[in-house]
Amino acid sequence: MTNPILKSVCLKGEQAILEWSTSHDPKPGDHDVVIEVHAVGVNWLDTFREPGSDPHSFPGLEASGYIKQRGSKVSRVQVGDKVALLAPGGAFTSNLVIHENLVMPVDQEVSIYAAAAFLESAVTAWSNCFFDRKLESGGWLLLHAGASNISMWAAQLAKVSGIPTVALVNNDEEHQHAASANATEIVRYFDPELIRRIRQLSTDAKVARSLNCIGGQSIEVDAAVLSTFGDIRLISTLGGSETHVELGNFLGKALSLHGSSLSLLHEDTRKELMIDLYQTIFSQRPLSEFNVTVAKIFPKSQLGQAYEYLLNKERIGKIVVDMIG
16 A cells, blocks of 8 residues: 655745655564654744655654554554654655654643644754753753744753743743743843843853844844853744854853754764653653643645644744644
């Protein structure tokens, strides 16, 4: 039998252009599982992927479903388990084969849609704040776009890791979402004394890192408030790819700026991240204890509209596609 699989998606103006292909029923290797896909999270990165013949280049980076088959040496999950998965691509399909270390069991209390809506953001936050050059307790974490999926996960993971956070937001709705993610302090971008307020909040410690998905002039804020040896983790440039900063801040405080992209990490590194995140956090605290925000759920028949909804700038939370209904 063959499976339909989404090969590419392109946003032209406000219209999504989809290209479908087919793949044969997958057969698991010794350490692989076959997942019956029930829901898939929609990500901007899907629209930038260059389609090739390898399904790993296709859209679909995170999903949820149930284990249908498993390889002879799989030990972490059982047939029938509800799981979330972090795919290299190709998740918009009926049955997906993937290595067992790229799936994560989720508790039954969590909806299948929420299970498809958290891993890309949670793993990105974990990678940049708690895995590589792990933040030390007492150092503050500055979160740009405090109501974005990644910043909300960074705030929640920081809370259970004993790291205080400052979330930057634009309005009351974003303030409420940042508060629901347990951000320690919340500051408005348009506060005329933004930099002074951030400095005051962290007088007893230091702002050690900025998780920045804005870019543009927000880098100036980071350079002004970060402490000596602080670093900026730039994960997107939604606010622009150009900036003007006072290099004296970088030199005088030995600051560093790191570009970060989960999709560029080697698959072995993504496996390490998944295992570390599960063992450190989700094996002790079930996903149902965290805030997973789903913006809207689209049926598979409206997949194009799901990608067009990415353009809604008022959207908060992850867009999810129901692959069954």
